[in-house]
Amino acid sequence: MKDMHVIPADRLRAAVRMVVAGFGSSEAEVADVTDNLVEANLTGHDSHGVGMLPRYAEAFLEGNLKPNASVRTVMDAGAMLRLDGDTGFGQVVGRQAMEIGIARASQVGCCIMALGNAHHLGRIGAWAEMGVAAGLVSLHFTNVISRGIVAPYGGSDARFGTNPFTAGVPLPGREPFLLDFATSVIAQGKTRVSHNKGESVPPDHLIDNHGRPTTDPRYSVIEPFGAILAFGAHKGYGMAVLCELLGGALAAGMALHTSDTSKRRVYNGMLTVLIDPRMMGDASAFESEALAFADWVTASPPREGFDRVRLAGEPEREARARRLVEGLPVDATTWRQIVAAGEKLGVSATAVEAAAGLA
Ligand SMILES: NC(=O)c1ccc[n+]([C@@H]2O[C@H](COP(=O)([O-])OP(=O)(O)OC[C@H]3O[C@@H](n4cnc5c(N)ncnc54)[C@H](O)[C@@H]3O)[C@@H](O)[C@H]2O)c1
Structure with a gap:
C-alpha cells in the first residue's frame, strides 16, 4: 500500500462527488461541497479539503449537519444583515450568505453581515475570493464551535478553536491580496x-x-x-479572542465556553464586513496607492533562503497552478478515512476507488 496517492483534480472530484451524494444532497449541493473541498486541496490547504469528509459524515450521523439546508435572513437593517445557516453545509450556506452580502454592499457601499448556525465553512479564503471578485474588500472574523483545541496565552489547556482571520483586498488589474489564516x-x-x-x-x-x-x-x-x-504569542491570542467575540458572540450568538468533547460537528460563526472601495469617495487614490505600495513592498531584495517577496494569496495561486498539473497528494490514511466515510453513508468503496483511479 502506498503512503501517498497523487490524484488528478478531475478524478478526485468524481470520487468526492460520490461520497457527498451519500448525504442525500441535491445535485447542486453535491457540486458546491465537492468543488469547495477540492479547491481547498488545490490551493495547498489539505487541512480544509477532502480530508474533512469523515468529520462531516460523523456530524451528519450524529444529527448535527443538515443536508439541503438554505440560509435564512433573520434581520435586515439595510447595511446590516443577520443570517442563519440552519446547520447546513458551510460550503452551501456560506456561498448563499456571501451572495446576499455582496448584492447589498454593491447597492449601498458596504455590508456588515452576521452568519450563525453554519456547519464548517471550510477555507474562509473562498468567501473572501467571492467578495474581491465583486470588487469588494472582504473581511471575515470566524469562530469555531467544536471541542476547544487552542490554549490562551499563558494557559495550559485548550479553551477555543483555531478561529481564522481573513481579509481580501482587490488590487485593480491584478490578482488580489488574500490573507487567510488560523490564529493558532x-x-x-x-x-x-x-x-x-x-x-x-x-x-x-x-x-x-x-x-x-x-x-x-x-x-x-x-x-x-x-x-x-496561538500564533505570535499574546498578539495572535488577542486576534483569536477578537474572532470569538465578533464571529462567535456578536455574529452567531454562540461562543465557546464548554469542555464538552463528545460532539463531532463543527459550527462556524462569521462576521463579514464588505466595503466597496469605489464608493468611499476617492477610488482612484485607493487604486494607485494600493498598487504603488504592492510594487514597493514586493521590490524588497529577497534575503537568504527566499526567492522573492510575495503578497498573501500568491502561494495559494502557485499551489493551484502546480497541483492542476501534478495532481493532488492525499495520504493513504486520509484516503482510507474518506472511503470509510462513504461506506458509512452507503456509498460503495469500490466505486469511490474506481472513480479516483485507485482501483
Ligand atoms: N473553517 C474553520 O473553522 C477554519 C479554522 C481555521 C482555519 N481555517 C482555514 O485554514 C486554512 C489554512 O490556515 P493556515 O493558518 O494553515 O494558513 P497558513 O499558515 O498557510 O497561512 C496562509 C496565509 O499566509 C499567506 N502566506 C503564506 N506564505 C506566504 C509568503 N511567503 N508570503 C506572503 N504571504 C504568505 C497565504 O497567502 C495565506 O494568506 C485557511 O484557509 C483558513 O481559513 C478554517
Whole structure:
C-alpha cells in the first residue's frame, strides 16, 4: 500500500462527488461541497479539503449537519444583515450568505453581515475570493464551535478553536491580496494530516495534556488532548479572542465556553464586513496607492533562503497552478478515512476507488 496517492483534480472530484451524494444532497449541493473541498486541496490547504469528509459524515450521523439546508435572513437593517445557516453545509450556506452580502454592499457601499448556525465553512479564503471578485474588500472574523483545541496565552489547556482571520483586498488589474489564516500557530487540520502521515510537528506548536511542550501531533488529534498554541504569542491570542467575540458572540450568538468533547460537528460563526472601495469617495487614490505600495513592498531584495517577496494569496495561486498539473497528494490514511466515510453513508468503496483511479 502506498503512503501517498497523487490524484488528478478531475478524478478526485468524481470520487468526492460520490461520497457527498451519500448525504442525500441535491445535485447542486453535491457540486458546491465537492468543488469547495477540492479547491481547498488545490490551493495547498489539505487541512480544509477532502480530508474533512469523515468529520462531516460523523456530524451528519450524529444529527448535527443538515443536508439541503438554505440560509435564512433573520434581520435586515439595510447595511446590516443577520443570517442563519440552519446547520447546513458551510460550503452551501456560506456561498448563499456571501451572495446576499455582496448584492447589498454593491447597492449601498458596504455590508456588515452576521452568519450563525453554519456547519464548517471550510477555507474562509473562498468567501473572501467571492467578495474581491465583486470588487469588494472582504473581511471575515470566524469562530469555531467544536471541542476547544487552542490554549490562551499563558494557559495550559485548550479553551477555543483555531478561529481564522481573513481579509481580501482587490488590487485593480491584478490578482488580489488574500490573507487567510488560523490564529493558532498551525491549523488543526494540519496536525491531523501530520498525525495521519506519522510525522511530528515543529517545536513550540503544541502542548500535551499536562501543558508541557510536545512535537507529537496526537495531542491535538486523539485523547488525551493537549492544545495548540496561538500564533505570535499574546498578539495572535488577542486576534483569536477578537474572532470569538465578533464571529462567535456578536455574529452567531454562540461562543465557546464548554469542555464538552463528545460532539463531532463543527459550527462556524462569521462576521463579514464588505466595503466597496469605489464608493468611499476617492477610488482612484485607493487604486494607485494600493498598487504603488504592492510594487514597493514586493521590490524588497529577497534575503537568504527566499526567492522573492510575495503578497498573501500568491502561494495559494502557485499551489493551484502546480497541483492542476501534478495532481493532488492525499495520504493513504486520509484516503482510507474518506472511503470509510462513504461506506458509512452507503456509498460503495469500490466505486469511490474506481472513480479516483485507485482501483
Ligand atoms: N473553517 C474553520 O473553522 C477554519 C479554522 C481555521 C482555519 N481555517 C482555514 O485554514 C486554512 C489554512 O490556515 P493556515 O493558518 O494553515 O494558513 P497558513 O499558515 O498557510 O497561512 C496562509 C496565509 O499566509 C499567506 N502566506 C503564506 N506564505 C506566504 C509568503 N511567503 N508570503 C506572503 N504571504 C504568505 C497565504 O497567502 C495565506 O494568506 C485557511 O484557509 C483558513 O481559513 C478554517
